[in-house]
Amino acid sequence: MTEPLLSVENLQTHFRTPDGVNRAVDGITFHVNAGETVAIVGESGCGKSVTSMSILRLIPEPPGKIAGAIKFEGRDLLKLSDKEMRKIRGNSISMIFQEPMTSLNPVLTVGRQIGETLRLHQGMSASDAEKKAIEMLELVGIPEPGRRVKEYPHQLSGGMRQRVMIAIALACNPKLLIADEPTTALDVTIQAQILDLMRDLKRRVGAAIVLITHDLGVVAEVAERVIVMYAGRKVEEAPVGKLFANPRHPYTRGLLGSVPKLGSSLTGHEERLAEIPGLVPSLKKKIDGCVFAGRCAEATDLCRAVAPALETKGPEHVAACHYALKEAAAA
């Protein structure tokens, strides 16, 4: 088997706070193959964004601290110097953020901002960079790219700005694109445009995508493999079809049950939404046992005492639950 493009091993990202150490990400292991789309889902505070920021080492240290290994094309990113890391950011790994307005510089033209990365990483001349910027805008489906390239971010709509962000991210032909809630701030019809664009670009550009999102609908539409995070840990991982058809972890089941599906009124599935009772536990204290035990309807003393390890529950399907194992054995 070929080496994965990115492999994250036992990643821990902790933050020092006056109230104790916040174990935002506490030992997560996953890999991303070249050209693959992997989604990381979870609710706010589960550590999914911190994971993506840690990959690019965008965590301020201190108060943060990253441990573990992040191997990208065989090199451990955590061992690189700041200078080597800068060469990777925006070049072979790039990132799209949620807020297209705040991630663009308001005083520079769109063309300058796309050209910047090209001039920085590929030493292009200013005129070549502008030509390439127009090409990129055309690639991300912005009409009249020749005119738009001279415009400022405030002259563009939200959807357009997100397209520009994608153009910047793709300018240097990255091998890995990290998209942190790329469509959360957008309206549904614009979201549909951007998701279409991302799918289309993936075919054409071939970059692997790590998609960070809380929206299970978006996951179902674009991801190939899904990682479910809860309280700083990975609780389940499976190919998208298997995860939605046969979720093993009670948290994943709860999550899927708590979103209504469009069309419920017609198929007669109008039952109450499943609730996950309680709240996400504080990450400032060490949790004995399973992180989800406090909210899990099926939790036993065993769950509260002994943390379950990730176990293979089926082909390519892992989950961290003592009782998911029994189910699989019975089935």
Place this chain on the structure above:
Amino acid sequence: MSATALPPGFDPAQIPPGLAIAQPMPDVLPPVKPRKGFIGFVRRHPTMAIGGFLLLLMLCIAIFAPYLFTKDPTALAPALRTREPSARWWFGTDMLGRDVYSRVLYGARVSLLVGFSVAILASVIGLFIGIVAGFNRVVDSIVMRVMDGLMSIPSILLAIALMALTRGSVQNVIIAITIADVPRVSRLVRGVVLSLREQPYVEAAVAAGTRTPVIMFKHILPNTLAPLTVQATYVCAAAMITEAILSFIGAGTPPIIPSWGNIMAEGRALWQVKPYIVFFPAIFLSITVLAVNLLGDGLRDAIDPRLAKRL
């Protein structure tokens, strides 16, 4: 296989054989013991603690000046003029033979009195004007144009001009600096009021049938106090500097009352040969202003932790 520490009262026999147990993750950072009380406060808000401590020190110096081995700060001793600092005159004597140590300690009274009075007066007046302007468009357009006019004059010039109209006294200094500072405070309050009026909880209060005056006092006023307190510390620091400047140029506190500005003004002529006369009051002024500013920064960070992280 099991390296997990089991919780007390849990029977290891309950663990079925072959159970996959997650290995505990190591600590990446040394554990932090959350602390409450005084130590917790200092650790959470170090700037506020340092600023508060220094300001408290100055306050004690001002209050207990007579008991801190001082002499009469106005007693003349022409024979003992311009003595260097020594065991007898800790900060030396000035050109009239007065003890600089005693004068500097008593001078703290004027500075702190002016600083605190201006901060309180300007805040109260500014709060009133700002809230009324924030709620009434007619008042707003008239009052704010006047304030704009006042703000176009540098506050120090305005204070000098006002002092020129009256007799030099601490009271008049306070009034002059307050008038010069009110426009800035009322602008701030007005801005806060306008943004608070858009807050959903204010709209919810309207929907809950709350009368406008009650909304002003129960919903708007308490929420302006936090930013206003921060602003008040900056006003206080600026007022102490303005007082020193006014006294330095002879337009402030009358010479009979020792104030840091006066002492520096009197030492100015001898700056080249006897620098200590200017040096000690200057150091005290700097420390006090720094203390108040640190306190203000600490307060601001405590009030809006998100802002602190961004800066």
Place this chain on the structure above:
Amino acid sequence: MSTAPVVLEVSDLKKHFPLRGGLLGTTKGYVYAVDGVSFSIRRGETLSLVGESGCGKSTVGKSVLRLFPLTAGQVVLDGKRIDDMPASSLRALRRKMQVVFQDPFSSLNPRMRVRDIIAEPILNFGLAKDSADVDRRVAKALDTVRLPTDAAGRWPHEFSGGQRQRIGIARALAAEPEVIICDEAVSALDVSVKAQVVNLLQDLQKELGLAMLFISHDLAIVEHMTHRVAVMYLGKIVEVAEKKSLFGQPRHPYTEALLSAVPVPDPTAKRDRIVLQGDVPSPIRPPSGCRFHTRCPYVMPRCKTEEPLLKPDATGHLAACHLHDLPEAENPLLHKTGATAFRAA
């Protein structure tokens, strides 16, 4: 749907915000945020107002609440016109209509204890006999939203987002209203917490027989919650119908596109997606004729000049689209198969 009495009736509501500019602050134009909106809600009914950001749905909510003066139109609450009522007499009527806002963090005054927040409408509307009665009512409101009674003594910041939203609902319920306006009330919450609050709102409506105006952009939640749906685009309602009718057979091209754009959490669902081109035009200069004609996949010459009226079909399904004037066989909206997943499913 039912014969329950109409509690809230809005007709031809308009709200134009003046755009001021220049040295003298003269009016340079208007933002046509809401431009002629009519609907009514019966007791025990939920009407959802859906649309994308900037379509004016939140402005409708705030106009109905009279949080600012209206430009034109009538709002009748429980038989009384409130759109032109002076503030003093309006205040007593506000009890009948309460609001729950989107942001659980800014919708509660951080300087008031939970008890005082919930007691505010009780005191304002003189609902309690004495202070013990206030406490009793506060406790009851907390109990209704499934919060412990000891929450009353605590501050808003001690609660999580979902709990704070419950406090906001408790405040609204304390006034014993007849209409509740939920302005994106669950949009800011996390998935699992959102389900808790959605279930709570549904239970409360059934228990208390409230009329609800549910303003939201989340179509899946709307479908789950609502009885009827009104779809807004650029300050106008383009379609109003019973839930099943609207989600089953949308009669406006915008609704159709909106429904097809919602990502469905089911990787096996195969749908024909209609991806609308371009962005929503500015509400300062709305397009002539049908406001949707700039993005409509079925645009006809007539759409650019003539504004379609909101007209009912035989089943009472209202839509504002010229396509319905065509013979039925030529109407693309009625003759599509698999345009939306659930119809194929």
